[in-house]
Amino acid sequence: MITLRARLAQALDYVWGGWGAAASLLLLVALWEAGHAAYGTLVLPSPRETFAALWRMTLDGRVWPAVVETSRNALVGFLGGVVVGGALGALAGLSDMMRRLLAPIATLMLGIPAIAWVVLSLLWFGGSGLAVVFTVLVTSAPIVFASAAEGVRSLDGALRRMARAFRVPRRVLVWDVYLPHMLSYLFPAVATALALSWKIAVMTELLSGAGGIGDGLATARVQVDTVKAMAWILVVVALLLAIEYLLLEPLRRRLLTWRRELPGAEARDMPGI
C-alpha cells in the first residue's frame, strides 16, 4: 500500500526534478538577453522590459480576462473534440464497416491545415468565440479518433471473459476494465490535442479579433509594439507549461505506473517465483 509518506516523497521528487527544467529555461532567457543586446528593442526587447510590460498589463487587468477567455474557448473546443473523436473512434473500433467508412475521413481531416479551418470558421461564424471553439474541435477530434478506435479494438477478450466469470457488475466492468484500458490508449492523443488546442485557439483569436490572448497579440502587431507581443507570447508559454507540468505530466505518471515503459520497472522484475 502506498503510504502518505511515500506519496509526499514522490511529490517532492517531482518538484525537485524541476531544477533541471528551470536551468534550461534560464539558459534560454540568457540567449534571449544576448539577442536583445545584439539587435535592440525593436527586434527583440530584453527579458526585463518584457516582464515589466507583462506586469503592467496584468495590473491593468488585461491579462487575466484574456487568459480566461482563451482557455474557455480552447477547453470547450477540446472537450467537444474529445467527445466527437472518442465516440466516432469507439464506433470505428467496434465495427469494421464503420472503421472503413470513418478512417479515411479522419485522415483527411488530419491533413487539412489548421489555418484553413480558421478561415472557414471565420466565414461561417464570424468573429465570435464560436469560431475558436469550432476550429479547436475539428482539429482535435481526428487526433483522438485514431487512438480511440485502436483502444476499443484491442480490448482484451480474455479480460472481458474473466470479468464475466466473476459476475462483476457493469459499473465495475467499465471502471476497472474498460476505462483504464481506454485511458492508456487515449491519454497520449488527448495530451497532444490539449496542448494543441491552446495554440489553435490563440491563432484563431488573432485572425478573428474575437478577444482573448490572440486579440492582444493582434493589437500589439498593429501598434508595432514588440514588447507587448513578447509579453503575450510569455502568457501563452506559461499556460502551456502549466498544463504540461501541473496537469499532464503528473497524470501521465499516475495513470501509467503499471506500464513497463516506466523507468525502473525493468529493474524490479524478478526471475523465478
Added chain:
Amino acid sequence: MTPAPDSTAATSSPGLVVEAVSHAFGPEPVLTEVSFALPAGKVGCLIGPSGCGKSTLLAMIGGLSRPDQGRIVHAFVRPAFAFQDPCLLPWRDARQNIAFGLKALPMGRTERDARAERLLGIVGLSEDDGDKFPHELSGGMRQRVALARALAIDPDLVLLDEPFSALDVGLRRQMQALVQRLIDARGLTTVLVTHDLAEAVRMADRIVVLSPRPARVAALHDIAVPHAARDDGFVHAEVGRLLADPATARALAVEPEASR
C-alpha cells in the same frame, strides 16, 4: 446474491451432474451427449486432446454459457474460475487483482482489502508482492494471484482451466501441491481441465476422458487413493494402468502399450 453456503452445506449437496450435454458452434458439433457426475467435495478432471471442447464444457458448468441440448445440474451458487492465462488486470496491483472478484459481492472496501491481504499470504505471496503490478511478477506469481482471486470470493465450486500448463515443470508441481492443499482444506468441489494425464492422476478423484472433437465421454476413472498418498511412483504406475485401457489411450491419441 445469496450468502455463501459453508463447506458443510456444500458436502451435503448432491454435487454436479452433467446430463447428455450436446453443443455446436454453428454447424460444427463440439460436444455430443456428454454425461458424468461428480460428488460434492470431490475433484473432477476433464481430460482430452486440445480443442476437444473441455473449456466449453467448463464454461457451461460455471454458467457462462448454456448447452444446446442436455442439462447441467448443481446446487452451487458461487463458482470461481482460474484460467491458463492468469488474466490479471495490468493496471491494478496484485492486491487489487485479488480483490477484483469481491467487487461482485455486497462487501465494503475494508473487508475486501482484509480478505485480499489474507489470501495474499495463503497463496504464499509476500506483502511487497501485493504492491507489484502483474508485469513485475513472474509467471508463477501471477498464477498465484489468479488463484487467490478465485479463492477470495469464497467459492463453493472451483473451475480450473489448465491453470498450470503455461508453467515450467518444477513450478507446475509446486502449484499443483498448493491448489491441492487449498481445495482439500476447504473441501471444495473442483473441476480441473487438463491435457496432462499425470496431472489428472495426481489431483483428481474422478477422471473424465473426452474423445477428440466432437467430444464424447470415452472413459471414466475413479481414483480412491487419498491425494496425500499419491507419490511419483503411484502416479507413474497409475498413468500406465489408465493408458492400458484402449478407450482412454485412443481418446488421448496414445498407443495402448506406450505408457509414459
